[in-house]
Amino acid sequence: MLNPVTNAIEDQLRGLLPEACFRPLTAGYLEEPRGRYNSTEGLLLAPETTQQVSDIVALAHRESVPIIPYGGGTGLVGGQIAPSGPKPIILTLERMNRIRAVYPTENVMIAEAGVILADIQACADENDRLFALSLASEGSARIGGNLATNAGGVNVLRYGNAREQCLGLEVVLPTGEIWNGLSRLRKDNTGYDLRNLMVGAEGSLGIITAAALKLHPKPVAQGTAFFTIKDPQAALELLALANAQMGGGVSAFELVHRQGLQFLSETLPEVRQPFEQQPEWMVLLDVGLPHGLDPATALEALFEAAVEAGLSDDGVIAQSQQQRADFWALRENIPEANRRIGSVSSHDISVPISRIPEFIQRGHQKLAEIGSFRINCFGHVGDGNLHYNVFPQPGKTRADHEDQRSQIKTAVHDLVHEMEGSVSAEHGIGRLKVDDLERYSDPTKLAMLKTIKTALDPKGIMNPGVIVRSL
Template sequence: MTHKLNPADTAFADTLRATFPDGTLDEASARYLEEPRGRYAGATGVLAKPRNVEEVATLIRMAGEARVGVIPYGGGTGLVGGQVATDGVPPLILSLERMNKIRAVYPDENVLVVEAGMILADVQQAAEDVDRLFPLSLAAQGTARIGGNLATNAGGTGVLRYGNARDLCLGLEAVLPDGQIWHGLSRLRKNNTGYDLRHLLIGAEGTLGVITAAALKLFARPAQTGTALLVVQSPEAALKLLSMARGLFGEMVSAFELIHRQGFDFLTETMPDVRQPFETPPEWCVLIELGLAEGMDPQGALETLFENALEAELVPDGLIAQSASQATDFWTIRESIPEGNRRVGAVSSHDISVPLGAIPEFIAQGGARLAKMGDFRINCFGHVGDGNLHYNVFPQVGRSRADHENQREAIKTCVHDLTHELGGSISAEHGVGRLKVADLEKYGDPAKLSAMRAIKAGLDPLGIMNPGAVIRG
């Protein structure tokens, strides 16, 4: 069912101004109407910057009464268009940037309670200030806000050890589509009292309500950290190396990232100031990080792994970081790859996951199928430890993505068909947004889609919450 929504026009803005103090409302500037890949441009509406959950509740209630769509806005870093309305009906853009405070810290409980507008890097720093770790880590952490991270169930480089955003959250405060405030900021680790609204709202991308605060899990900081870039013979060898590392170190393997030579080449092409560790980039390598307990030797641990992998003919070469500075250089390579991709300009980008054992088959078949469609450069990299690959297709040197615009949909279909055939997901960590609504309809389980539509209709009968994202209508 498609809902008829009204625009956030001058009359609606005047109604809001009669209720809210100066500084809450503004005209949406360009940064609230764009997304990083430039695929979507939002319709200009009314921008609201509430200071507390009560103001959020009032705004949502008034939007419902006026039948105006509400677009929750975090840091604007989402890559699937979930933060911009594109249907031409100007919405109420609800930015939580002023709700950015720490509400409480419980170091002995390993809990941090923060408002949803807090920048992820600031959440990490707040944990570090009490000698704890908040392990959610991703390239946009200096801009992304924790509410958006939870709304999209963000992943990042620490999922292998610590899990996705939903695994790092104990409780939520949120405003539901009818304006009710759900006071769910529980610090409990066990609470078996019916449906878990926390997990319903996490990953819902603002379509079922607005997350306004969260109780987050903290962890002990690893006493020792070791980092290495190890050359691997193939993706199959990378998986065997992961198995070997986990056999040696168990859950102390904090990150295991697969990097293809194309990523190094793009950095050379677009970001020559980024220090490259190899004189000649290898075809494949992995970035591995160990977080070890007190008294363990990270250098010795990585040397043991390298020697065992060398003997098993999985690893012909590698570099073990000899200092914190060198480890940072290794991570800078990995974290700069998305920016290098952006500067080159992808024809089609894909955030997919497949079962770990299917990764080599996916990479081999994906390259072969795309070769039949044209001459492309493929940059495949990502969190191989949890099966999440960023599989991005680029034009050859001398051409631009505009030259292949007519092939973009076919390329996406090719990649997503293969992902589905191998039992994977067409969205591993970026969400559905508006970009993948049709893909969810095509590849999603019918029973799941039916349940999702029923939940949406039950909680948001007017269809005001992030209209057009995740589910049509």
């Protein structure tokens, strides 16, 4: 049984921590970006050191008080908000925002959990290196949260998820003990992989306080292009062609549907669109190439091969850094256009890459059986990860379809499951998808998740209700 954080416990905490750790609990800590979860209470603590985090957790462990770890607050599955249960400690990492060290020779940076992702990218850049994690909320998301949720983003195809950007971690465990696993080693086979257990655990097995991050050499030359494609199957064939020609140099391969372009025209007309006639399907591709190759030339050669293979009939290749930025701005504004239109239901799903065309076709069929919708299906097709978002027809609103939302969600998720996919590709489980996890996981897996949670957090104080239902 968990207990609320009482005045008496707060007094104990005031004895342990400097005054600066206590901050007023403003609304931002009690709601999440899409307004799906709200909470009304909590004791906000902003520790500045790992030892302070440890002291807080040790006390919470002793008193069986729940702790909600809080990063940048940008998560989309309610992992950072506890709408029910006893009054928790909300532990924000925002004051643990130092970059402790950079080792350019090793391609390693040590950063505390509260450093904002964009600041990590900038620091890598100043050291002539690339930090490869890149996603829409990078200006406010914090690296601890990115790792806790194993964030994805646009560079996964070449560089992997957040998981792959991490060499080591410092974590405060549910007992308050500090595990110092801040290894800078590329190879270390000394026991079970505790790092990867913590990455993606969404704060339910401990609080990440710092990380050793992997940097990369900067690509010598980068190029970006939009190619129209005749259908999603052509996207897969174009990806194979690009992989064959670029020898691993394709860093992003994003599918865009006409619906997204129309939403942009409607809500963000200032965003420049690449084709006069909006094509039904197009891909945005990004390549990073070695010294001696001109990306525009390589992309032209790819375009010629794509036309010859009947995959594409139009393309634009960025001729400047500004144009590259414009191309990417289009892609990155699609979520904002979606928000302005207002979706009935949004899904962050993945399927085996070769089944994407079948998924899109069957998904549309299933939705047509439920009602009349506009579908914006876009995303990281190179990773098999689609954002499959369902919108009302013009003249209708999200509210008009309120009674169909759960039916739509079930239809899409059932299809994903049937097609060996995942109902949470990059956003995680949080509190939003615990039901889905239970519905779609094999019972052996669910039992293992519970066994691990119970073994490492026997009192169930760490982010209770996330991934594993509260004990």
